Amino acid sequence: MTSAAVHNAIFLDGRSNRKRGVTLRLAGGLDIVEDDAVIESWHYDAIRRADGPPQILRLSCDAALPLARLEIADEATQGMVAAYCKSLDVGRAAAGQTWRIVFWSLAAVCSILALTYFGIPYAADRLAPLIPTAMEQRIGEAVNKQVLALFSGKTCDRADGQAAFTLLVDKLKHAGDMDVALEARVLSSKVPNAFALPGGKVYLLDGLLQKAKNADEIAGVLAHELGHVQHRDSLRRIVQTGGTSFLIGLLFGDITGGAAMVFVGRSLFDASYSRDAERDADAFAIEVMRKLGRSPKPLGDLLVRVTGTESGKSVTLLSSHPMSEERLATMSKETPANSGPEILSATEWKALKGICATR
C-alpha cells in the first residue's frame, strides 16, 4: 500500500549549506528524492533525531555525512518517518541529562526565591547556630566598619568614664555567666539607642546614656544587649535581613562581600528583633539584675521614657527594640527591692555620664 501524498522535506547534504527542497519516499530505506532522482537513501535504523527547533523534525544519519540533515516541517510526514525509524532517540541520553540539570537548576533558583519570601525567618533560626564563631567574628568586623562609618567612628573613652563603663560591663558579664566574646563601647551620638552586633560588639549611644537617670537603667539596657549577644540574635537578624544576598554569599563563600554588607549595615537599624528574641533578652537582663541584687524595673522605666508605650504611640527611636506593654508588664512585675550594693557609686555614675564630654 503506497500513499499518494507527497512528503516534502528540506535536505542539507553536509557539504554546502544550501537547502534543497526534496521529497521523501519510503522504500527499503528512506529515499531522498530530488527532481525524480534518488540522491541518497538512509537506512531506517541509522536515522537519528538531531537538535532543532521544536516544530521541525530534524534528522541526521549515522551512515551519511556528519552534517547532512533532513528537516521535516509537515506533521503527517514527521509521524510517518517516526513510525519507520525506530532508533531516532538512540544515544540521546546525554541530551536528557542536560534537561535534568536545567530542571534541577531551576528548582534550586525557585527554592531560594521561595525561601526568601516565605522561609527566611525560619531558615535564619536554623542557619545562624550553624555559623562558626570565627565566621561570626568576620561578619561582625564587616558590620562594625559600617556602623563606625555611620557614626563617624567616634567612640567615647574619657579615662574615668571608661573605667566606670568597663566595671559595669564586667559586673554584668560575670553575673550573666557569659561564655562568648564581648566588647562594649560608648558611641558619641545623640540618638538614644543601644545595640549589639555579631561577634559580641555592643554599643551604647551617648544619647541614651544622657536620658538615663541612674546606673541601674543603663545596667538594664546593657544586660538586655548582652542577652542578644549571648543568644547570637544579631547574627540571626542579619541572616534574616541579608536574605538572598546572604544566602548567595554563603553559596559563593563571599559572606563579607560588599553589596550584601551595605544592605545589612542599613537594614540593621530598620529591622526589629522578633518578639521572642526581645522576650529572651529581657529574661536574660532580668536574671542578670536579680543576680546582682538589683531591680530590673529601671530598664522598663528608661525604655518607656525613650520610646513610649504601644498605646502611647510616641516616636519609637528604639525601633530595633520594640517596646511592648507586655515587656513593660514583665519588668514591672519583677520588682524585688534592691538587695545588692549600688551597681556603680555616685562618682562612677557621674564619670560614666561624662564619658563623651570633650572638655
Ligand SMILES: [Zn+2]
Ligand atoms: Zn532588644
